[in-house]
Amino acid sequence: MRKTKWSFLLTLMLVLSVFAAACTGGGGETTPEPGDEGKEETPGEVTEEVAQILNIIDTAEIPTMDTVMGTDAVAFEVADAVFEGLYRLGENAQPVPGIAESHDLSEDGLVYTFHLRDAKWSDGSEVVADDFLYTWQKVVNPDTGSQYNFIMGDILNANKIMAGEMAPEELGVKVIDEKTLEVTLEQPVDYFISLTAFPVYYPQKQEFVESQGENYALEVENLIFNGPFTLSEWKHEEGWVYKKNPDYWDADTVRLEQINVKVVKDNATAVNLYDTGDIDRVGLTSEFVDKYRNDPAFTTIEETVVFWLKMNQTRTEALANENIRKAIAYGVDRVSLTDVILNNGSIPAYTTVPKGFVTHPETGEDFNDKYGDFYVYDADKALEHWNTGLGELGITELSLEILGGDTETSKNLNAYLKDQLEKHLPGLTIDLKEVPFNVRLDLDDNQDYDLQFAGWGPDYLDAMTFVDLWLTGGGHNKMEYSNTEFDQLVSDAKTSLTGVERFEAMQDAARIAMEDAAISPLYQRARATLIQPYVKGMLIQPFGPDYSYKWAYIEK
Amino acid sequence: MAKYIVKRLFFTLITLFIIASATFFLMKLLPGTPFTAQEKLTEEQLEILKDKYNLNDPVPVQYANYIGNMLKGDLGVSFQFGNRNVTDLILDRIGPSAHLGIQTLIFGAIVGIFFGVIAALKQNTMWDYGSTFLAVLGKSVPSFVFAGIMQYFIGVKLGWFPVAFWDGFSYTIMPTIANSMFTLAVAARFMRTEMIDVLSSDYITTAKAKGLNSFAVTVKHALRNSLIPLITVLGPLTAGLLTGSLVIEKIFAIPGLGEQFVRSIYVNDYPMIMGLTMFFSALIILAILIVDILYGIVDPRIRLAGGNK
Numbered sequence: 001m002r003k004t005k006w007s008f009l010l011t012l013m014l015v016l017s018v019f020a021a022a023c024t025g026g027g028g029e030t031t032p033e034p035g036d037e038g039k040e041e042t043p044g045e046v047t048e049e050v051a052q053i054l055n056i057i058d059t060a061e062i063p064t065m066d067t068v069m070g071t072d073a074v075a076f077e078v079a080d081a082v083f084e085g086l087y088r089l090g091e092n093a094q095p096v097p098g099i100a101e102s103h104d105l106s107e108d109g110l111v112y113t114f115h116l117r118d119a120k121w122s123d124g125s126e127v128v129a130d131d132f133l134y135t136w137q138k139v140v141n142p143d144t145g146s147q148y149n150f151i152m153g154d155i156l157n158a159n160k161i162m163a164g165e166m167a168p169e170e171l172g173v174k175v176i177d178e179k180t181l182e183v184t185l186e187q188p189v190d191y192f193i194s195l196t197a198f199p200v201y202y203p204q205k206q207e208f209v210e211s212q213g214e215n216y217a218l219e220v221e222n223l224i225f226n227g228p229f230t231l232s233e234w235k236h237e238e239g240w241v242y243k244k245n246p247d248y249w250d251a252d253t254v255r256l257e258q259i260n261v262k263v264v265k266d267n268a269t270a271v272n273l274y275d276t277g278d279i280d281r282v283g284l285t286s287e288f289v290d291k292y293r294n295d296p297a298f299t300t301i302e303e304t305v306v307f308w309l310k311m312n313q314t315r316t317e318a319l320a321n322e323n324i325r326k327a328i329a330y331g332v333d334r335v336s337l338t339d340v341i342l343n344n345g346s347i348p349a350y351t352t353v354p355k356g357f358v359t360h361p362e363t364g365e366d367f368n369d370k371y372g373d374f375y376v377y378d379a380d381k382a383l384e385h386w387n388t389g390l391g392e393l394g395i396t397e398l399s400l401e402i403l404g405g406d407t408e409t410s411k412n413l414n415a416y417l418k419d420q421l422e423k424h425l426p427g428l429t430i431d432l433k434e435v436p437f438n439v440r441l442d443l444d445d446n447q448d449y450d451l452q453f454a455g456w457g458p459d460y461l462d463a464m465t466f467v468d469l470w471l472t473g474g475g476h477n478k479m480e481y482s483n484t485e486f487d488q489l490v491s492d493a494k495t496s497l498t499g500v501e502r503f504e505a506m507q508d509a510a511r512i513a514m515e516d517a518a519i520s521p522l523y524q525r526a527r528a529t530l531i532q533p534y535v536k537g538m539l540i541q542p543f544g545p546d547y548s549y550k551w552a553y554i555e556k
Numbered sequence: 557m558a559k560y561i562v563k564r565l566f567f568t569l570i571t572l573f574i575i576a577s578a579t580f581f582l583m584k585l586l587p588g589t590p591f592t593a594q595e596k597l598t599e600e601q602l603e604i605l606k607d608k609y610n611l612n613d614p615v616p617v618q619y620a621n622y623i624g625n626m627l628k629g630d631l632g633v634s635f636q637f638g639n640r641n642v643t644d645l646i647l648d649r650i651g652p653s654a655h656l657g658i659q660t661l662i663f664g665a666i667v668g669i670f671f672g673v674i675a676a677l678k679q680n681t682m683w684d685y686g687s688t689f690l691a692v693l694g695k696s697v698p699s700f701v702f703a704g705i706m707q708y709f710i711g712v713k714l715g716w717f718p719v720a721f722w723d724g725f726s727y728t729i730m731p732t733i734a735n736s737m738f739t740l741a742v743a744a745r746f747m748r749t750e751m752i753d754v755l756s757s758d759y760i761t762t763a764k765a766k767g768l769n770s771f772a773v774t775v776k777h778a779l780r781n782s783l784i785p786l787i788t789v790l791g792p793l794t795a796g797l798l799t800g801s802l803v804i805e806k807i808f809a810i811p812g813l814g815e816q817f818v819r820s821i822y823v824n825d826y827p828m829i830m831g832l833t834m835f836f837s838a839l840i841i842l843a844i845l846i847v848d849i850l851y852g853i854v855d856p857r858i859r860l861a862g863g864n865k
Contacts, residue, residue: 064638071593142604147593150601163600218640236648237811238722262721264809268704272712272719436822439588441595445602459596475598 050556052257054535054549055279057264061237065217067202068139068146073546079199080545081242081259084227086114086132086181086196088550093461093542095194099127099203099226099249100181109188109498114196116179119249121205122225129181131203137168139200148200151459154192156184187495190502191462198460198544228254228550239263242549255537255553271530280535284528286343286409292530300345301527304354304542306466307455309402309417309520312479316450318398320480322517323389328451329375329520331382331424332417338523341416342409345526350374352510353466354524357458357542361500367463370507374514375521379424386425397427403449406434413453444478452479455525458543463506464493465543470513481518557852564848568841573623575837576830580622583829584615590635590824609635622830631834632827636820642831646813652722653805653812657797659732664739665790671740672747673779676755687744694741700803703734707807720809731808735801739793746789750782784855791847794840 060074067079080088086103090096101117119127139149140161152158156172172184185192195201208224215222220234228250229242239262244254264270267285274282284292292298311328313320334348347355350373358367390396404414411434418430430451435443443449456476458465468474468490472482489509493502513519531538534556539548591597591605606612610621625632631642675687710730711719718727754760755778763773802814813832820828 061637063636066638069638142601143608145605145608147591147597147605150596150598162604163598164604214639217638235811236645237816238809262809263811264720265815266806266809269707269720269807269809272707275712276715276719278719436588438590438592438594438822438824441591442587442589445589445594476595 050534050554052255052554054256054259054538054552054554055262056259056281057239057262057270057273057279059263059265059283061263062234062240065223065231067199067204068135068144068149070199071147076199077545077547078231078240079202080227080541080547081229081549082223082225082227082231082245083199083202084119084248085198085202086116087193089194089197089539089541089544089548090551091539093194095197098197100196103193110185112183112185112192113176114181114183116181117249119226120247121208122230122245122247123208124247125205125208125224126178127203127205127226128178129175130178131205132181132201133173133175134206134209135202135204136173137171138204140171141168146200151195151198151200154185154187154189154195156186158186188498190498191460191464194461229256229259237263250550254550256549259549274530280532281538282530284344284530286341286528289343289345289528292528295530297530297532299529299531301529301540302345302347302356303457303525303527304357305455305457305525306349306352306354307453307522307525308349308352309522310444310449310452310454310479311481311517311519312447312449312452314447314480316398316400318389318393318395319400319450321389321393323385323392324398325517325520326375327382327384327386327389327425328421329517330378330385332420332520332522333377334522335377337413337416341412342523344528346523347526349521349524350376351521352470352513352519353463354458357466358461358463358503361503367503367507367510370504371511371514375517382424383426386428390427397429399429399431400450401431401433402451402453403433403435403440403443404453405440406436410434410453417453447478447480453522460543463503463510464490467506467509467513468494470518479518481513481516483512483516483518486512486516557849561845561849564845568838568845571841572834572837576623576626576834577619579830579833580619581615583826584618586821586824588824590826592823626830626834631831634820634828635825636823636828642827645816645828646831646835649811649813649816651812652810653801653814656728656731656735656801656804656810656812657794659728660735660797660801661739661790661794663732664736664793665743665786667736668740668743669747669783669786671744673751673774675744675748676751677774679752684748687748691741691744694737695745697737698803699734699737700807702737703731703804703807706730706734720807722808722810727808731804731810734807735797735804739790739797742789742793743786746786747782750785751778754778754781780854784851787847787850787854791844794843 058074058077060072062078063072063075064070065075065078067083070076070079084098086098086100087095088098097117099116099119100114102115104113104115105111114129116127116129121127136152136155138144139146140152140155140158142162142164149158149162153162157166157170158172160166161168161171174182174184176182189195203226205224209216212222217223220231223231225231225245226248228245228248230245231240232243233241239260241261242259244257245251248254262279264273267283267288270279270282271284271288273279309328311319311325318324334350338346338348351368351371353367355366355368359365360367390398402414402417404410414432414434418432421430422428433449440452440454444452444454456466456469469476470481470486471477471490472484472487486509489505489512493505493509497505534554536553536555538552540546541548590609590611591602594602597605603612610618613621622632629643633639633641634645637645671687671690675684678684707719707730710716717730721727760773760777763777764770801812802818804810805812805814816828817832817836819825820832
């Protein structure tokens with residue numbers, strides 16, 4: 001009996017040991033030392049030269065490498081690294097010459113003539129004016145299905161073409177010769193040059209695109225590049241590698257030799273990878289902020305993204321009452337919201353245009369300095385407006401729904417808003433409806449909400465990207481806000497006014513929207529981020545790509 | 557056997573057709589938009605886009621088109637990834653998921669069986685209690701908790717294995733262990749119960765009385781008969797692994813299909829939802845079929861070809 005038991009055990013041990021061997025074998029590979037990837041230094045050698053390799057992560061796979069189809073930060077960031085338009089975003093989001101060496105502007109501010117420099121595609125061919133013409137016509141062509149084509153709306157006939165009322169060939173863009181491109185606008189646009197730095201405006205080579213057919217931009221081999229880097233490797237859902245582009249016109253400026261990007265969707269994993277030295281940069285969700293707040297690598301990147309409560313004046317009639325809307329705007333303590341709930345460097349918002357985004361063309365003052373803050377938390381004022389509003393409506397109780405997101409952060413915020421409003425406004429009941437982003441977009445589109453937690457980031461360097469959201473019947477209004485004075489000011493700023501007058505008209509428009517309590521601003525977002533101090537020159541952009549790498553380098 | 561398999565395959569096709577139809581109509585009830593930049597579009601542009609992707613057609617027409625294309629092997633193109641077609645997207649990402657799934661199943665089953673057998677043979681000893689404790693732990697603690705703990709302590713603090721990514725065998729060890737805890741627990745508990753049951757049955761006593769040695773009795777008779785019910789459980793477990801690996805793939809940054817399944821529903825990527833549902837359904841049905849065939853192999857009392865109920 002004893003013998004048999006032993007033999008059985010022995011057999012099992014054998015089976016297991018074979019299995020264990022299989023698990024630890026694996027061809028005798030060792031776990032690489034963190035940060036070893038790509039280093040070519042011999043151990044112990046003291047070198048002046050540090051390897052110019054940056055290791056970063058992105059939170060998603062590249063959705064598309066076709067610049068006319070991009071809609072999100074990842075697509076824009078990759079495009080910014082490997083392609084280049086007429087201009088590119090430099091320091092402080094100011095456009096600097098890219099493929100265009102310079103441009104002339106006609107007296108009436110309508111006709112831009114771009115002079116292209118000698119620049120090459122990675123297949124050796126020249127970047128020519130035709131590449132821009134071909135791509136821009138493709139962007140505005142409704143058959144293309146570009147969701148960002150509105151960004152070309154200022155070019156002559158663009159809107160009619162997008163609506164299918166005109167042929168793409170009618171677009172106000174002309175090739176004068178190989179190196180000269182002429183662009184005619186519908187009306188003068190102060191910020192048009194910054195628009196040309198937007199990835200949707202980048203060129204594509206017709207001959208190459210057509211030679212690839214349906215495979216264009218699907219893999220590295222189906223692409224050619226004209227930017228500071230080339231995409232040398234792309235493993236879907238896993239990551240990609242940029243290599244310095246030796247054919248880039250300004251290659252001498254580019255110091256990074258290689259950028260390794262891995263896709264990491266889980267923030268805790270990303271932080272662990274940063275801790276082991278595998279990556280040089282990581283964004284922090286609020287639960288990690290306190291742990292790393294005193295780390296020398298800790299920084300908060302103040303974004304020009306504002307979040308607010310939209311107040312729909314049609315579904316629940318009470319929201320058409322200005323006092324009710326003001327009560328809601330006064331009734332939220334935004335300081336606790338940013339410091340306790342978000343805890344990531346975000347700041348309270350009291351206006352519709354973010355702080356630190358645009359400045360007065362003459363005085364250099366921030367857009368919001370002229371009229372200051374609106375609806376700073378005040379429980380007494382909230383109650384006063386609330387009672388007045390209820391009296392005007394002849395009711396004592398009100399039920400409203402807050403439509404919000406379903407992420408962890410959103411849920412905390414929604415709960416906080418419910419608590420604040422119910423506490424400060426007696427008789428108010430708030431129901432929460434928490435849905436994924438794409439569902440919220442659709443409900444917004446159908447105006448199927450009372451209060452909606454929403455946000456907006458800029459698409460170009462001008463206050464208009466925020467101001468015109470609240471035009472009567474505008475594509476983003478979707479809450480039935482309407483004020484003729486506001487509409488007039490925005491319309492003037494879009495057509496007849498320029499410079500200081502235009503800027504001040506937008507300031508006045510923004511003031512009117514706030515005085516009407518069209519929306520209730522909540523906070524301006526910041527990103528708590530760890531960036532290794534040896535990473536220099538990486539530009540953080542307020543719109544388009546989150547980061548630009550052309551001027552980045554490693555200095556240890 | 558062959559006749560049985562052909563018959564089963566025929567029913568598989570019918571099942572898949574029913575799944576495709578049900579999913580399609582349910583998906584049409586999903587709220588939301590597939591256009592992530594919808595808030596930037598005018599009504600006209602939105603209509604143009606919907607026309608482009610045939611989303612304005614009546615649902616029965618869309619359904620007929622979809623089924624027609626599917627029969628031709630065309631699952632359409634994804635909304636999330638430019639013009640990439642769904643078949644390519646799935647084939648691109650299936651490798652790591654399959655690797656992790658199979659490795660998890662094999663590891664979980666073998667280790668689970670081992671612990672189960674030990675527990676049965678050493679009833680009411682520390683061996684038994686230890687294995688029971690492990691099983692309770694594996695069953696009650698979610699795999700992502702194991703994953704997080706392992707990643708931090710084994711990956712970051714001790715540096716034994718890579719923290720994340722998918723770049724060789726050493727990268728697969730932590731995800732496999734974290735992912736297999738549940739399978740391991742189920743297999744261990746099942747094995748223990750069955751083994752105790754079988755060891756006390758008459759034919760084992762007879763075998764022992766005939767003077768067969770203990771090893772032959774345990775392995776040839778008891779183990780084989782105890783495995784039958786286990787196979788029943790492992791079939792559905794395989795299916796569970798497909799969805800269970802979703803969190804594990806995310807935590808260890810594995811470029812697989814798991815996360816994409818949830819993501820596609822989240823962003824209303826209709827072709828991707830359909831493609832993945834069909835793909836996973838086919839896999840699960842296949843897993844169940846394999847289990848049924850294995851039954852016939854391990855248990856001669858089950859005759860598949862009979863088929864007459």
